[in-house]
Amino acid sequence: MKRSLAIFSLLTLAACGADGEPVRPTASSTITMSSSGVAVGTTLGLTRGPFSVALGL
Structure with a gap:
C-alpha cells in the first residue's frame, strides 16, 4: 500500500507540469x-x- 501511494504521488507530481505544460x-x-468472489x-x-x-493495481 505504501509503495502504491508513493507511485501515485510521483505520478501526481509529474502531472502538475513542473517542467512544462x-x-x-x-x-x-x-x-x-x-462465483469465486x-x-x-x-x-x-x-x-x-x-x-x-x-x-x-
Missing part, C-alpha cells in the same frame, strides 16, 4: 463479481504525445 492523469476502476482493479496513467505510462 500540465499533463492530466487518467484513472479507471473496475469491479468484477463472479469479487475482484477490484484500478489503473492510473499519463499520456503525453506518443508516450503513455500506466500503472495497474
Whole structure:
C-alpha cells in the first residue's frame, strides 16, 4: 500500500507540469463479481504525445 501511494504521488507530481505544460492523469476502476468472489482493479496513467505510462493495481 505504501509503495502504491508513493507511485501515485510521483505520478501526481509529474502531472502538475513542473517542467512544462500540465499533463492530466487518467484513472479507471473496475469491479468484477463472479462465483469465486469479487475482484477490484484500478489503473492510473499519463499520456503525453506518443508516450503513455500506466500503472495497474
